[in-house]
Amino acid sequence: MSPAPDFLGWTCPRPLQNYPTIVMGHGAGGRMMSDLIENLFAPAFDNELLAQMGDAAVFKLPAGKAAFTTDSFVVNPLFFPGGDIGELAVYGTVNDLAMRGARPFVLSAGFILEEGLPMETLGRIVSSMATAAKKAGVRVATGDTKVVQKGHGDGVYINTSGIGVIPTGAAEIGPALAKPGDVVLVSGTLGNHGIAVMSVRAGLTFETEIRSDTAPLNGLVEAMLAAGKIHCLRDATRGGLAAVLNELASASQVGIEFDERKVPLRPEVDAACEMLGFDPFYVANEGKLVAILPAQAAEVVLAAMRHHEYGKEAAIIGKVVAAHPGLVTARTAIGGMRVVDLPAGELLPRIC
Amino acid sequence: MCLAIPGKVIEIYATKGMKMARVDFGGVIKEACMEYLPEVKLGDYTIIHVGFGLSILDEKEAFETMDLLKQIDDMGEEGTAA
Amino acid sequence: MKFLDEYRDADLTRKLLADIQKTVTRPWTLMEVCGGQTHSIIKSGLDRMLPAEINLIHGPGCPVCVTPLELVDKAIALASRPEVIFTSYGDMLRVPGSRGDLFAVKAAGGDVRIIYSPLDALKIARDNPEKTVVFFAIGFETTAPANAMAVVQARVQDLQNFVVLVSHVTVPAAISALMQSPDVKVDGFLAAGHVCTVMGYWEYEPLAERYRIPIVVTGFEPVDLLHGILDCVRELEAGRHPVLNAYARSVSREGNKPAQAVISRVFETCDRAWRGIGVIPMSGYRLKPEYGSFDAEQRFPEVRAIETKESPLCISGLVLQGIKKPLECPAFGVQCTPQTPLGATMVSSEGACAAYYRYGRLDPASLAEPGKRR
Numbered sequence A: 001m002s003p004a005p006d007f008l009g010w011t012c013p014r015p016l017q018n019y020p021t022i023v024m025g026h027g028a029g030g031r032m033m034s035d036l037i038e039n040l041f042a043p044a045f046d047n048e049l050l051a052q053m054g055d056a057a058v059f060k061l062p063a064g065k066a067a068f069t070t071d072s073f074v075v076n077p078l079f080f081p082g083g084d085i086g087e088l089a090v091y092g093t094v095n096d097l098a099m100r101g102a103r104p105f106v107l108s109a110g111f112i113l114e115e116g117l118p119m120e121t122l123g124r125i126v127s128s129m130a131t132a133a134k135k136a137g138v139r140v141a142t143g144d145t146k147v148v149q150k151g152h153g154d155g156v157y158i159n160t161s162g163i164g165v166i167p168t169g170a171a172e173i174g175p176a177l178a179k180p181g182d183v184v185l186v187s188g189t190l191g192n193h194g195i196a197v198m199s200v201r202a203g204l205t206f207e208t209e210i211r212s213d214t215a216p217l218n219g220l221v222e223a224m225l226a227a228g229k230i231h232c233l234r235d236a237t238r239g240g241l242a243a244v245l246n247e248l249a250s251a252s253q254v255g256i257e258f259d260e261r262k263v264p265l266r267p268e269v270d271a272a273c274e275m276l277g278f279d280p281f282y283v284a285n286e287g288k289l290v291a292i293l294p295a296q297a298a299e300v301v302l303a304a305m306r307h308h309e310y311g312k313e314a315a316i317i318g319k320v321v322a323a324h325p326g327l328v329t330a331r332t333a334i335g336g337m338r339v340v341d342l343p344a345g346e347l348l349p350r351i352c
Numbered sequence B: 001m002c003l004a005i006p007g008k009v010i011e012i013y014a015t016k017g018m019k020m021a022r023v024d025f026g027g028v029i030k031e032a033c034m035e036y037l038p039e040v041k042l043g044d045y046t047i048i049h050v051g052f053g054l055s056i057l058d059e060k061e062a063f064e065t066m067d068l069l070k071q072i073d074d075m076g077e078e079g080t081a082a
Numbered sequence C: 001m002k003f004l005d006e007y008r009d010a011d012l013t014r015k016l017l018a019d020i021q022k023t024v025t026r027p028w029t030l031m032e033v034c035g036g037q038t039h040s041i042i043k044s045g046l047d048r049m050l051p052a053e054i055n056l057i058h059g060p061g062c063p064v065c066v067t068p069l070e071l072v073d074k075a076i077a078l079a080s081r082p083e084v085i086f087t088s089y090g091d092m093l094r095v096p097g098s099r100g101d102l103f104a105v106k107a108a109g110g111d112v113r114i115i116y117s118p119l120d121a122l123k124i125a126r127d128n129p130e131k132t133v134v135f136f137a138i139g140f141e142t143t144a145p146a147n148a149m150a151v152v153q154a155r156v157q158d159l160q161n162f163v164v165l166v167s168h169v170t171v172p173a174a175i176s177a178l179m180q181s182p183d184v185k186v187d188g189f190l191a192a193g194h195v196c197t198v199m200g201y202w203e204y205e206p207l208a209e210r211y212r213i214p215i216v217v218t219g220f221e222p223v224d225l226l227h228g229i230l231d232c233v234r235e236l237e238a239g240r241h242p243v244l245n246a247y248a249r250s251v252s253r254e255g256n257k258p259a260q261a262v263i264s265r266v267f268e269t270c271d272r273a274w275r276g277i278g279v280i281p282m283s284g285y286r287l288k289p290e291y292g293s294f295d296a297e298q299r300f301p302e303v304r305a306i307e308t309k310e311s312p313l314c315i316s317g318l319v320l321q322g323i324k325k326p327l328e329c330p331a332f333g334v335q336c337t338p339q340t341p342l343g344a345t346m347v348s349s350e351g352a353c354a355a356y357y358r359y360g361r362l363d364p365a366s367l368a369e370p371g372k373r374r
Helices: A031-046 A085-098 A117-137 A192-199 A218-227 A239-251 A267-277 A295-306 B057-068 C010-023 C036-044 C069-079 C090-096 C102-107 C120-125 C146-157 C171-180 C193-199 C202-211 C220-237 C257-265 C289-296 C317-321 C352-362 C363-366
Strands: A067-072 A104-113 A139-148 A156-166 A183-186 A231-237 A257-259 A288-293 A315-321 A328-331 A337-339 B006-013 B018-025 B027-034 B045-049 B050-058 C028-032 C055-059 C084-088 C109-112 C132-139 C162-169 C190-192 C215-218 C243-244 C267-274 C280-286
Touching: A031 A117, A031 A139, A067 C028, A067 C280, A085 A104, A085 A156, A085 A231, A104 A117, A104 A218, A117 A156, A139 C190, A183 A231, A183 A295, A192 A267, A218 A288, A218 A295, A231 A239, A239 A257, A239 A328, A267 B006, A267 B018, A288 A295, A295 A315, A328 B050, A337 C036, A337 C215, B018 C036, B027 B045, B027 C267, B045 C193, B050 C146, B050 C171, B050 C193, B057 C010, B057 C220, C010 C220, C028 C036, C028 C220, C036 C055, C036 C102, C036 C190, C036 C220, C036 C352, C036 C363, C055 C220, C069 C084, C069 C102, C069 C132, C069 C162, C084 C090, C084 C102, C084 C120, C090 C102, C090 C109, C090 C132, C090 C352, C102 C109, C120 C132, C120 C146, C120 C162, C132 C146, C146 C162, C146 C257, C146 C289, C162 C267, C171 C190, C171 C280, C190 C193, C190 C220, C190 C280, C193 C215, C193 C257, C202 C215, C220 C243, C257 C267, C280 C289, C317 C352
Parallel strands: A104 A139, A257 A328, C028 C055, C028 C190, C084 C109, C084 C132, C132 C162, C190 C215, C215 C243
Antiparallel strands: A067 A156, A104 A156, A183 A288, A183 A315, A231 A288, A257 A315, A328 A337, B006 B018, B006 B045, B018 B027, B045 B050, C162 C280, C267 C280
């Protein structure tokens, strides 16, 4: 759970706690909004780019190719075991940059707040983002705040965009670069995030130790790139492993075959999936990546991953083949074979 | 109609006059209604469907059937008696 | 997980497959009735591992697939009402009605909530006294005890704002109807293990006798399914037609009496339309008159006159009865795909059409003669 913000540590004499909830004025561009920025956002994110307080942050990019990504975060509930929307917002964008081999450099953070959102909730989320940004080694250089009327939002929506830099001379990493003979690996146990969020979803609650695996993967990716050549990288978020493998198979026009028994799964995630009728390969992840790389690089890269905090349970799960381009198949636990399609839509608990 | 999985009963209590239990599904715990299993005891494995216990798994029967299935059978005449 | 992992053992699976191969001397057509069994077969890849002589037909055992179009339309109409909180099991959200599905209602602002247990729907009713909670009570006999208990509890807790839209279907009448159809050619049945957990299997004895077909109560994991198939094939080879129990750890001949008692208290048998198949007499449950105040159709009589419009292209009924294969449908893969389904057999993850769609892209040759898959 993210720590509560330290209101007492702020020096502003006009305390924010006069406004226990967000009101329309906080997005109106006037005194209330600058109070919010000065006393909540700025101290939390605390860096010289943000301190410019200009309409745009101006900086020099390190040498290399720029990578640019954006993502919006609308998760509900806002807080779940192992994380919150703030952490997701930072790590999600950091990871998208990392998946192209880029070193994350700066983020922007746009907030759409619903009138009535408790200030303490916003404080916790922002605090969480600040901690995440530090952990990922990235700065929130610019931001925006809007407030919508009660009933027109879900508490908080966050958009983060990110700029990263791919060092000069680095080999390209992209979804269309998988080749027959390549190996498919994952960075650790799958399904944790989706099950953690599900376990606190109204109407479905269950007791479990499962926590979201949200984490910054840029460090892990750097370690992997230092160890060997990588063709494709994808963070496995919505749609799970199945979505990623299908997208890569399609983009590269290759077939992918994996072995169900080799996919690392926590027993409790397995159990929760059984209970709800979920296929664990369709459950969302956060701090997990799928990599496709040449067979000769596999063992070295795997070793490098297992040395890293976020790759301890990395495993080789399958291979790329020339057969059935665009299609993903799995060897089942009993030695059979099934086609693993793109997920149809939202994962729904079933009775049948 | 058919997604029902085995879980171990780890606590039995009553809510709103209904017999309920906390059931452990291999590490995930969820509440289920035991009104249809009045004789259920702590430690029993039950089949749970949409939050209701429908049967208590007969371990002895399960072992015996498993043994039978594993036997190398060269007669092809036996079936599982109804 | 105990009582699951042992039944997914690869070695035992291989051994049972070999046993079946040793036992068969000619082709046999078996029908498994339960959607959960179909799902397990496809998910484990078992369908492609069975000996060529075994032709497995996926019967109409998925309540999603057979819920009549009219009831889906009524559900959509009710869910669209601003004073209604519509609660349903997840399976039903993507089933196409005449115009759209429950997901579309949710997207348009309807309060549609997925629940895991009918008791959750009761809680929603307690927590929202100013709204009417409609619960979509679908399923086979397996789900009837749970759905019935919700109604019983609604009465006990005096919940005035809780009603159920009932669409229950029962298996024995369906088997009878299938066997009476001249187009259906089935040699043996794998009865649904969890339906029989509730109802027992004594109801199948007259069916086995009348139609001279073996019926084997079967579970859901690969070892269970192969056990059921092996038993069934043994009887067929020997020319016998008993009812056997291959899921004895959960099923007894009498079934679960307390559950049956509550079903009888709340529901009575009635004729029921099965989507794509037609009306099968005495194949469904409806609320007994004394529980009529909990009937959504009585509470909202406006939904009684719903005009349904089934896609003229959809032949899911024929597929469900094993009379036609999905490939024989002109709309298959063209107008009808998992993303744009015309009928329930393409929506449901174990629907025959969805399954064929997946495999067709992998190995078209394997679909030409399904009995000869390898």
